[in-house]
Amino acid sequence: MMPEFPNIILYAIPFFIISMLLELYVSIKENKKTYETKDAFTSIAMGLGNVFLGFFSKAIVLLVFMVIYENFRIFTIPFAWWSFVLLLFADDFSYYWFHRISHENRLFWASHVVHHSSEHYNLSTALRQTWSGGFYTFIFWLWLPLIGFHPGMILLQMSVSLLYQFWIHTEAIDKMPKWFEKVMNTPSHHRVHHGSNPLYLDRNHAGIFIIWDKLFGTFQPELRDEKVVYGLVSNINTYNPLKVAFHEWLAMGKDVFSGKKSVFDRVKYIVKPPGWKHDGTGKVSDDLRKEWQESVGSRQSAVGSQQPTRTAIMNEVGEEKALSSGSAIGNN
Numbered sequence: 001m002m003p004e005f006p007n008i009i010l011y012a013i014p015f016f017i018i019s020m021l022l023e024l025y026v027s028i029k030e031n032k033k034t035y036e037t038k039d040a041f042t043s044i045a046m047g048l049g050n051v052f053l054g055f056f057s058k059a060i061v062l063l064v065f066m067v068i069y070e071n072f073r074i075f076t077i078p079f080a081w082w083s084f085v086l087l088l089f090a091d092d093f094s095y096y097w098f099h100r101i102s103h104e105n106r107l108f109w110a111s112h113v114v115h116h117s118s119e120h121y122n123l124s125t126a127l128r129q130t131w132s133g134g135f136y137t138f139i140f141w142l143w144l145p146l147i148g149f150h151p152g153m154i155l156l157q158m159s160v161s162l163l164y165q166f167w168i169h170t171e172a173i174d175k176m177p178k179w180f181e182k183v184m185n186t187p188s189h190h191r192v193h194h195g196s197n198p199l200y201l202d203r204n205h206a207g208i209f210i211i212w213d214k215l216f217g218t219f220q221p222e223l224r225d226e227k228v229v230y231g232l233v234s235n236i237n238t239y240n241p242l243k244v245a246f247h248e249w250l251a252m253g254k255d256v257f258s259g260k261k262s263v264f265d266r267v268k269y270i271v272k273p274p275g276w277k278h279d280g281t282g283k284v285s286d287d288l289r290k291e292w293q294e295s296v297g298s299r300q301s302a303v304g305s306q307q308p309t310r311t312a313i314m315n316e317v318g319e320e321k322a323l324s325s326g327s328a329i330g331n332n
Helices: 008-029 037-072 081-104 106-116 125-126 137-141 143-147 153-162 176-185 187-193 211-216 242-256 264-269 285-306 306-324
Strands: none
Touching: 008 125, 008 153, 037 125, 037 137, 037 143, 037 242, 081 106, 081 137, 081 143, 081 153, 081 211, 106 242, 106 264, 125 176, 143 153, 242 264, 242 306
16 A cells, blocks of 8 residues: 655745745845845746656656565565664665766766756755756665665655755855764755865765765865855856756767767767766866866975965865775764
């Protein structure tokens, strides 16, 4: 029997609106240019489109999940409090890998880039969601009905994860308590994720728990001396929702089907990271980060101790690497 779970995203819409208005009021009162009108309306339009298309994509997801659950599940996990606790971590683990691959594989980046296309960071940015990703990114969750979680439970937890991530899209909160920062995804951690700075690219993919990034070496703290620059490495400079939704699909299609290149290279334009080019002229995130680190190192050698800011950055980067390779949850 299919349990009836509420569509909590729809119920949360009034909360989204009130929260954005409150953040806007605070930003105006403190004379901060957190919001830009056209940008905010574009983000809201992308969110509304996502909700509308979600009625169709979620029907497909539910169908696929049900087929797996009814015909191939290994166990039957009951509806109990402990199963929801297990699902909380299992779903978040799935989200981490979906999110990470969405930055490392252009096919998935084509839909995820939408969320990173704003050059501003506020609660409306959380609503800037994909119109296409819902139709295929669910593959990262297919193992959950296979091991016995009911599809209704999975869809509910996916919505809970999305709700949690709403509040972390803000500059109004600097840092949470240390214990919270060590375990949970926070505004500070997620600001890093939205940064186009070479140091911050493809870092902090967490949904709810930051522990995954610390376990798998993708954690980067927000540094005092490296202010986050929001947006893309090459910004799209448009407020047109259609262009925001599909610009990367068009660019990828052009790379795949135009010019003289081997079939193997055409396929690589789909599976390689954003920025890759078959002729070797492209630069992916790791290339940009390496160039930045070499630039910082050469400047340090040139000016010695006269650049404490850059030295501090490099020291903190070193601390971050040590943390990423060590325990997921350190001591206070």
